[in-house]
Structure formats: structure tokens, C-alpha cells
Amino acid sequence: MSTAVPTRARGRRTGGAGRRALGALAVVLALVWVFPIYWMVSSAFLPTNRLRTSEPSFFPVDGTLSNFRRVFSDGTFFDAFRVSLAVTGITLVAAILFAFLAALAVSRFRFRGRKSFIVTILVVQMIPAEGLFISQYRLLDDWGLVNAVLGLTVVYVAAILPFTVWMLRGFVSGVPIELEEAAMCDGLSRTGAFFRITFPLLAPGLVAAGVYGFLQAWNEYTLALVVMTDPEQRTLPLWLQGMVEANKATDWGVIMAGATLISVPVIVFFLLVQKRMSAGLVAGAVKG
Template sequence: MIFPVYWLVVSSLRPNKEIRSYDQTLWPSSLTFDNFARAIDYENFGTAIKASLIISITAVVGAMLLATVAAYAIGRFRFHGRRVFMIVLILVQLLPPTAMLIPIYLQLNDFGALNEYWGIIIIYLVSTLPFATWMIRGFVINIPKELEESAMVDGCTQMGAFWRIIFPLLAPGLAAASIYSLINAWNEYMLAYIVLQDNDKYTLNVWLANFTTARGVDYGALMAASTMIAIPVVIFFMIIQKKMAAGLTSGAVKG
């Protein structure tokens, strides 16, 4: 699993002549950053970064807010239709995205959401919501209910106890769910290619198709661009990885 990533990075540093050579080595004979320069100079590179950031960040933040509220409701309250709702969340995950392309396209067309950021944001948000809800629910039910009851005895409302006590303790679940949501939104290609139709609105993954032209594929620039696209997700994971250790609730109970 590591080798393809290694080969991607190494190929981004090889000259194009060496990339196309039949005599391949594990380490390039000469290093060059020309591939990165050509990738950055490609048309609409800046707008592709802007589109990916807007779509991914908005979809992740929206999904985390909705999933947290839904997970708290499922994990803490008993209401009519709760079990059916949980089953539906699982069944939705069984549907392949490609099977829903035509219905999604028709619905977005009716709402005037084609070629609009908010249209693809809604798709990414909804597609990650069921899994994120289930994941965060697992953390909710593991938080002792006595913490909320103690806070409510001290004068907090139900919502106040949630935001002040429960929400901070959900950091590991939110970290794990946000990683999944970000990877889904940042790396998705098919839906973005269909919904976004203008070159200046393409996300980075759709923008990568520009490296395949009638003259062939600029493999050096393609590898360099792919390497740069992977960096934001890696940085985000490194920032929140410490939050992904489940076990913060034990310290809360002792306190």
C-alpha cells in the first residue's frame, strides 16, 4: 500500500524522459521540480484549489454539525421510529453512488443546482451523513449519562449540558468522522465531473483531467499535481490525529 504512494512522489521528481523510459529504478537518477512548476502553471489551478476548499470545508463542517445532533438524539433518546431510522441509515450506505447519478442529476436540475457549488456540497454532505452519524453515535452512547445529569442539577438545560459537557467529549468521534468526510469530499471525482460544468468551477480531481490531451499525458506534471492534492488531507490528519484516541471519557468521569 505504501509503494504506490512512494512511486507517485518519486515520479513527480523525475524528468519526463526518465518517466517514459523502459529502464526504471527505485530512485531517480536526477531530481527536478519542473513537474511542479508545470502543474502550477496549468490553467485554472488556483480556481480548482478554491473550489475544492470551499466544497470540502463546507461539506465537512455541515456534516459534522448535523451528524452530531442526529447521533446525540439516537444515542440518548427513545422515540417512535428510532430503530427504523437507524436501519435506514445502514441501508443508504449499501446503495452505490453510481446507481444514483441519474436521479441526483435530475433533482439538481429541477432545483437549479447544476454547475453550482451548493449543489455538489449538498451531495457530499448527504452522502457522508449516515456513516458519520453512526460513527459519532458510538461515542455518544459510551459517554456516561450521569455527566449530563450532574450538569443539569447544577442548572444547565438539556442543550446546555450537551454543548458544554458532551460535545467536547465527542472530539475523538468528530475527528474520525471528519477525516472520513474530508477524504470523501476531497477525492470524489464522478459526481463533481457531472455536476460542475465550467472549467473555472472544477475541483482539483476534475482539473487533473487537463493533463490528458491529444498530445498524450504529461505524466510528470500529473504526478506532481496528484502529490500536491494529497498534501492537505495528510496535514489535516496530522493535526487531529491526537484527538482520535478514544478514552477521554474516563478522565471526565474521574474529574
């Protein structure tokens, strides 16, 4: 008994040291992850002569808003912002709606070809996006949807839908169907039981799928580069690339200011859905 207490004490000290080491490692990794974002925002407030010096400026002392003024003075920025907002909004609504209905059908109903449909979803995710560029462009060209918001939206929905269906399928399967059956025994219809009992429980899954769809549509570059060849119909990533090509020497202050402004809607979106986002992402990892 006399040696048990010191042994337990040493175990507690060892465990505490291990937790402190893991905490310190987590802080270091967080700083490494946050530093590029900080560098982007900091550089957006620095004048050009400060950015081109051999000594890096880690703090925007005596910063300026001239870089942001130059971005706002470029009328194409607001045009690109409207295009990106329209494409992302329509893509998000369409992808969530179609994916939710497909996940509901696969999880709640047994029909011929159900397993083949699930396998097809997995196979489609394995196809590289670059392998579909030519066929997608020719299809949109035949439909007259090149350089159109609707055309880019169709391509984005097709790219996002497979993974979104697979994600929501796990959430729908994780809600016991017995809850709906109990509500139906209490007098509710199948539709009423679903929307009053099951649908609120699926909100975290819808939020998680919405976060994925929003990020994919807002930040996507290669598909937009193929579909939107008209300079007046560019999305924000294409506009940012155009700012680089428009100058003989890259104006990093303007580029960083533009990148910071592009990041603002993403931050706002996360603030709006943060309450349910964590629960949705964690639940999606264990339900299936």
C-alpha cells in the first residue's frame, strides 16, 4: 500500500505532462494553420513598397486602405461578386434539395436498383473532374449555356451532388423510422410525421452538407475557367486571376485585398451556421 500512492501520483503527473504536451502541439498546429490567413489580411493593409522589401512586415504598422480602394474602384469586382453570389446560391439550394430527396429515397424505401444507385454514386465520385471538361463544355454549348450563370450552376450541382447524397444518406439512416411510425400511430400522416418529427433532427446534416456545397461552389476555379470564358461573366476566383494577369508586375497588395474580400462571405456564412455546423459534422462521421 505504501508504494501505491506514489505510483498513482507519478501516473497523474505523467498524464498531466502528456496533456500539456498535446495542448502545446495543438496550439502550434493552430498557429501554423492561421498564419497564412493572418499574412493575407496583414498584407492587404500594407503599401506596395512595404510588400516588396527584402524584410517581411509581420504587423501592418502605418497601414493603408488604398489596396481596398483600388479593388472597389474596379467595376468588374462587383460584377464578379454578383455572378459568384448567384451561382453559389442557386447551386446550394438545388444541390441540397436534390441530395436530400435522393438520400431520403435510398434510406427510407426499398426499390429495384437501390444498391446499383448507391454504387453509382461512389463510382461517380471517383471520376476526375478534368476528365469531364470537354464533354461538359460541348453539352453546355449545345444548350446555349456557356457564359451563363445557369450553365455553371448545372455543372456545379452535378459535381457536388454525389458526395452530398452520400453525406445526407448517413444522417437520414441515423434517424430511426420508428419515430415516424409512432407519430403516425398518434394520428399524423406520413408527410406530417416526417416534417414534424424527422426533419428537425436532420437539420445538422443539412447544415453540414450546405457548408460543403457553399465552399465548393464559392471557391471553385477550374470549372468556372472552362465554362465562363467571357470576361464579363467571371466568378470571383477568375476575377482574382485576372487581376494578376492584368499587371506586368503582380500588385500583391491589391491581390491580398481582393482575397480578403472574397473570404468575407465565407466567414459570414460560417457565423450564421456555426451553432449547428459542429453537431452536423461530428454526427456525419459516426452515422451511416
